[in-house]
Amino acid sequence: MPSAARPYLFNDRTVDSYRDCLTEGIGRVADRIARVRGPFTGIAPDRLATEIARIDLDRPLRDPRAALDELEEVYLRDAVYFHHPRYLAHLNCPVVIPALLGEAILTAVNSSLDTWDQSAGATLIERRLIEWTAARLGLGPAADGVFTSGGTQSNLQALLLAREEARAAEPGRLRVLASEAAHFSVQKSAKLLGLDPGAVVAVPADRDRRMRPDALAWEIERCWREDEVVMAVVATAGTTDFGSIDPLPEIADVCAVTGAWLHVDAAYGCGLLVSPTRRHLLDGIERADSVTVDFHKSFFQPVSSSAVIVRDGACLRHATYHADYLNPATARVPNQVDKSLQTTRRFDALKLWLTLRVMGAEAIGELFDEVVDLAGRVWELLAGDPRFEVAARSQLSTVVFRWLPADPDLADPDLTDPDLIDRANRHARQALGASGRAMVAGTKVDGRQYLKFTILNPETTLEDVAEVLDLIDRFATEFVGDAVGGTVVRV
Numbered sequence: 001m002p003s004a005a006r007p008y009l010f011n012d013r014t015v016d017s018y019r020d021c022l023t024e025g026i027g028r029v030a031d032r033i034a035r036v037r038g039p040f041t042g043i044a045p046d047r048l049a050t051e052i053a054r055i056d057l058d059r060p061l062r063d064p065r066a067a068l069d070e071l072e073e074v075y076l077r078d079a080v081y082f083h084h085p086r087y088l089a090h091l092n093c094p095v096v097i098p099a100l101l102g103e104a105i106l107t108a109v110n111s112s113l114d115t116w117d118q119s120a121g122a123t124l125i126e127r128r129l130i131e132w133t134a135a136r137l138g139l140g141p142a143a144d145g146v147f148t149s150g151g152t153q154s155n156l157q158a159l160l161l162a163r164e165e166a167r168a169a170e171p172g173r174l175r176v177l178a179s180e181a182a183h184f185s186v187q188k189s190a191k192l193l194g195l196d197p198g199a200v201v202a203v204p205a206d207r208d209r210r211m212r213p214d215a216l217a218w219e220i221e222r223c224w225r226e227d228e229v230v231m232a233v234v235a236t237a238g239t240t241d242f243g244s245i246d247p248l249p250e251i252a253d254v255c256a257v258t259g260a261w262l263h264v265d266a267a268y269g270c271g272l273l274v275s276p277t278r279r280h281l282l283d284g285i286e287r288a289d290s291v292t293v294d295f296h297k298s299f300f301q302p303v304s305s306s307a308v309i310v311r312d313g314a315c316l317r318h319a320t321y322h323a324d325y326l327n328p329a330t331a332r333v334p335n336q337v338d339k340s341l342q343t344t345r346r347f348d349a350l351k352l353w354l355t356l357r358v359m360g361a362e363a364i365g366e367l368f369d370e371v372v373d374l375a376g377r378v379w380e381l382l383a384g385d386p387r388f389e390v391a392a393r394s395q396l397s398t399v400v401f402r403w404l405p406a407d408p409d410l411a412d413p414d415l416t417d418p419d420l421i422d423r424a425n426r427h428a429r430q431a432l433g434a435s436g437r438a439m440v441a442g443t444k445v446d447g448r449q450y451l452k453f454t455i456l457n458p459e460t461t462l463e464d465v466a467e468v469l470d471l472i473d474r475f476a477t478e479f480v481g482d483a484v485g486g487t488v489v490r491v
């Protein structure tokens, strides 16, 4: 067949059209991002669903430009833009340009990191970055690890290794101790690993949402008394809601005395590894048996980019299975499939590599410092604002708060109804998103509805946040006004 019939495969006749196509696509998305006026248009799911449903997938356009025009309608116009300074909702970061360059290259070459003969230098680059990360963590000379798809997979793999190392006769007796503020992927992992439904024990946290080491020691003793086996302690370095960092040195002490495997979930807090001013907040992490880092949370990397790092590389063998076509036992070539839960695997490491080679680690750490500084100023702003109540002060870049009606002592007693306040906060969040002006997250604190800023964009200013607070106050006040006017039924 002549190559003209294969215009979309790489060959010497399509090189120019590949370059044009990519330039066109990147140009359009760059313009689109530059034009974005809010983080989201607020479009309703059913309207977008209709647009997407009407596309006939069996009638190709046979023209990348036409497909990009269509994409504008079904995706780009209404996408959620983390680059926007008033995107303040979840743990998503704007991405740095060297990482985007890496993304374009890694998908074009399409290396697969399972074996040397599908990757060559890519395998060595990933290994250098694992070594670099392990050295930043201070895990010692035997450390090793592997890139993963995200913190969920990193936590799962770490807990798999911990389970295998526990070598318990009865899996039903295995327990994982994590603070009540730990990430839900710990529970999900326990389920996937075949542990009992009650295997994850919530260790109480203090007022600042940090695991209490005395409570941890007490729980471990209770496990022993009840003939349960502590398979792992999961400390969180940066809880998703509160940005709290569990007291790592004290927890490491408890683990050292009791022999428990210490996993540190630093999916969010890993940015501190490169912070010029806050690295000390991770002190104690060097005593972990395994660590989760999410470069796509606090290193400004595109999804996906995460890693699980272990103190003793030998324990990665628990993820090793043999396939004649992949890892012949005699081969002395580097082989990452033996360390990973995945087989075919993206060269995500390239994004971090180019980021470090172009910008350097300090520059990333400075960006992370900026958002942590801003979150501190936002916390102070809220603490001095009678319209809001603020929860525990974050060590990272989240701020949990809620709207309160003005002057509750003097006002209508209806206004102090906690359910009404919950609904007003939920409404304000939803109305804000629908307005397209800003996006914030919601969460529960002690059963009550709160709002949450997750600040990961160094372009966000205090003025942006002040504007969002005014909008929240306006939406919540309107809602309560309507409710007290008698249109909303009391719960």
Ligand SMILES: *Cc1c(COP(=O)(O)O)cnc(C)c1O
Pocket: 091, 149, 150, 151, 152, 153, 155, 183, 185, 236, 238, 239, 240, 265, 266, 267, 268, 294, 297, 306
């Ligand atoms: C986000 C997060 C995870 C999960 O990571 P993904 O990359 O979303 O899979 C795990 N732990 C913590 C503390 C997180 O914030």
